[in-house]
Amino acid sequence: MKTIYFEKDIPRILATKAAAKVCKPLLFTSLNAVKYRDNLPDPPLPAGDWVRVKNIACGLCGTDVSFFKATTGTNSALEPIPGSARTYLGHENVGVVTEVGSQVTELQVGDRVTIRAYMAGCDSKGISPRCPYCEAGDYNFCLNYGAPSPYPGLTNTGAGWSDSFIYPARGLAKVYDGITDEQAVMVEPSCVSVHSVLCDRPKAGEKILIMGCGTIGLGIVQALKIVQPDCEVWAMVRSKNKQELAKKLGADHIFVGDPYEQTVKATGGSEIYKGMAGNRYFFGGFDRIYDCIGGDWANHTAVRLLKARGTLMKVGHHMNAISFDETPVWWQELRLIGVDAHGMETWEGRKLYTFDLVQEWIRDGKYTVDGFVTHHFKLEDYKKAMKLAMSGAPDVIKIVLDCQ
Ligand SMILES: [Zn+2]
Ligand SMILES: [Zn+2]
Known part of the structure; x- marks a missing residue:
């Protein structure tokens, strides 16, 4: 062998x-x-x-x-x-x-x-x-x-x-x-994307951000448009070929540039407030974010780009303890949902x-x-x-x- x-x-x-x-x-x-x-x-x-x-x-x-x-x-x-x-x-x-x-x-x-x-x-x-x-x-x-x-x-x-x-x-x-x-x-890998969407289905009209569009994120774009066609999808991805693929697969917008400014623009959030050390925060944001990146920066940023009672789907993860500011989680009553691979689904009554x-x-x-x-x-x-x-x-x- x-x-x-x-x-x-x-x-x-x-x-x-x-x-x-x-x-x-x-x-x-x-x-x-x-x-x-x-x-x-x-x-x-x-x-x-x-x-x-x-x-x-x-x-x-x-x-x-x-x-x-x-x-x-x-x-x-x-x-x-x-x-x-x-x-x-x-x-x-x-x-x-x-x-x-x-x-x-x-x-x-x-x-x-x-x-x-x-x-x-x-x-x-x-x-x-x-x-x-x-x-x-x-x-x-x-x-x-x-x-x-x-x-x-x-x-x-x-x-x-x-x-x-x-x-x-x-x-x-x-x-x-x-x-x-x-x-x-x-x-x-497609099963991971589909399970991410089916394990907590988005509601009609949700504004959704996918952070990181590699294999899994690109699959989530597609799965979202099958499971909940009435949603608006932003894809955060830097490379041109993946941006094009994300659009082809159903992404409504490509999310590039400063994440705070882009989110306010996309969702009609409040003014962005700036603290003494460059710490920023605003009110409003996405209904749901699929974090396909994981780690400190992605977690810290994702919880700040969600609106009150928004949902963070944790798809990407590192097998390490991380640290991030949890204030938005309690302040805005956010939901954090972990996603582990795949298993059983319920779809169209089966x-x-x-x-x-x-x-x-x-x-x-x-x-x-x-x-x-x-x-x-x-x-x-x-x-x-x-x-x-x-x-x-x-x-x-x-x-x-x-x-x-
Ligand atoms: Zn794999
Ligand atoms: Zn077992």
Whole structure:
């Protein structure tokens, strides 16, 4: 098996963290806790409900970059949760089932699949019985996130950034006929965008700002126009090509320049008041903001650009404690809603996995991912892909690794 994983090796993790802070070139050397191996033995399926997948391609996501930079802070809620010895990178994949266990009924050899439950839990570890959340399809809230694997000797599972991998069948979603391989790698990130909109639906007439229009923000533009066509969408994005794409996908306005002045102009807010140290505040603002950036500046700014009882949807996040001025939160009775990946949705009277809804929308031409994949690299060239992802180059939307 050719594969890439994050090794739970404390000195190496500390070295990776230090390199990410003070000497980025060191990240691309052998000291990084993320390792490439081209000779791991392919393990037998550990149980009858597992399958083997030959991978075609897999996207690069912010989560993979966080492993590469070992960014999870010692103050993050994630940090005390015991992880496995190896975390295999890549979850935005498309592959073909090559072997099925004796109890698998939902998949057959030859089916194309993508990973649905990547986060550690019942459906990625093969825990039975599943916890009540996973049983209901809300695997993003799994109670067994920190539970040990039922197969402790099983370390070489692989994942999206591998030429093949093994997985519990119920942690995978079948790729629909009519969806191309390139569209299939975009299904998972599109699920994040669609779930962000469906987990707290905007009301008619809302003025909405999307902060940060990469893959997820651009998807939110589209999802908003499907779920609530009667809303006005501003897209905060610097690069020209993403501005154009945002407009093509339904954004009503591009939000550039000073965020306070622009918000007052867009929403009819009050005068902007300025404090002694340049601190600014005004009254009024957007009904809803999707923060796809995360971190200190984005949180500090977003809560100030919302009107009274406005809603901040926290989509982008850093796995670190941050600090921001919470005054607008209580003063204006703001709502803060976190968004974690995807799970189950209710749409037009049906309850279904986000993965099924998104695939229907892509297949039926309601939602597009055309133009999102901008770069391809070979699996073994993952460091080049990481370098490009971390460069902030304006033309990058989705980078894909070809796995064979
Ligand atoms: Zn992702
Ligand atoms: Zn669970």
